[in-house]
Amino acid sequence: MPLLDHSHNPLTDPIRVRAALNSLGLRPAKGMGQNFLIDPEPLKLALAAAEVTPDDVVVEIGPGLGVLTWELLKAAGTVICVELDRRLAARLLVEFASDRLTLVENDVLNVAPSAMLAAANLPADTPYKLVANIPYAITSPLLRHFLEGDAPPEVMVVLMQWEVAQRITAKPGSLSILAHSVQLYATAEIVAKVPSRSFLPPPAVDSALVLLRRRPQPAVATPPDVLFKVIRAGFMQARKKLSNSLCSGLAGQGYPKEQVMAAMATAGVDPNLRAEVLTLDRWAAIAAALGMG
Structure with missing residues (x-):
């Protein structure tokens, strides 16, 4: 029976997942972040957080066997999957024969969002959402690839390591x-904490579903390259x-201590504070006061 004909997601069944991996001769590769989600609850939470509707275009990164793909094809209008592993990519095309599914076989970091x-x-100006269980090893570059890319998504709901999720959502006092x-x-x-037992094989750490909503414009107007020169110096x-x-x-960039102070x-920044306390607008104010950019 085709996977999409099932009334419930068959890829949350550990026995079926193991059988599928064995048929492909595939052992989950730690370096590629291949931990297969088998818990239906995070799937439901991800689609709810992204508010996926039949009118939506959704991009999924690293679909693996297709446990999230199954849910997306049930809920969204168009699904675009980017998969690096050739064996998994070939299986997806067979198991999910749908004209609403587009598969891009490539390293996501080598493909522009517009592509x-x-x-x-x-x-390229098509509104879309990104919903994905992303490879943990490339979380930071992947987020930047989309947020700074030529066609950023309106909404991102991503599954990532719990500790990374805490850092990304940090408030003043824990900023990075x-x-x-x-x-x-x-x-x-x-959105939610996802325990390691929700995966096959279970990773060493817990995970989290994180919801990112794109701002209409960046939080501050300072050019990013200028802004991060100051931020990196402070950290x-x-x-x-x-x-x-x-x-x-900043001394190495030619700014003497007296000028920085x-x-x-x-x-309006207290020099006795630490970098983890400063918000983006304060870093931008320092850059402006230095005449940078």
Whole structure:
């Protein structure tokens, strides 16, 4: 029976998943983040968080055997899957024979978002959502690939390591370069914690579903390359006060300590604070006070 003819998702059955992997001669590769989701609850939560409707175009990264693909084809209008593993890609085309499914066999980081849409004969300005259980090893570059790409999604619901999810959704006091690189372009919130037992094989850590909603424009107007020069400088010695960390970090860029201290004063930033406390608007104010960009 074709997978889509089942009334319930058959790929949440561990026995069926093991049989499918054996038929492909495939042993889950840790380096490719191949942990197969077998818990139906995170699937339901992901589609609900993304508010997937029959009018939606949805991009999925790393579909694997297709457990999420099955749910997306039931709920969305068009599904575009990007899969690197040739064996899994070939199986998806057989198991999910649908004119609403487009498969791109490639490394997602080598394919521009607009090219994914083009593969489904869609223009680059087509609104779409990204819903995916992403390979954990490429979480940060993958998020940047889409958020900074030529055709960013309106909404992203992604399954990632719990610790990374906490960093991405952090508030002042726990901020990081990663948090700023995401929050510049999107709001971020944790939808649910997903235990390691929800996967086959179980990873060493728990996971989280994270909802990212693209901002109409970046949170601050400072050019990103300029903004992150200042942010990276401040985080070079993250546990030290800004009077030490930021001054030291910017010294190599030709800004003497006196100028940096004056810029912090102009920006209304206490030099006794640490980098993890500063919000994007404060970093932007420092950059402006330094005359950068």
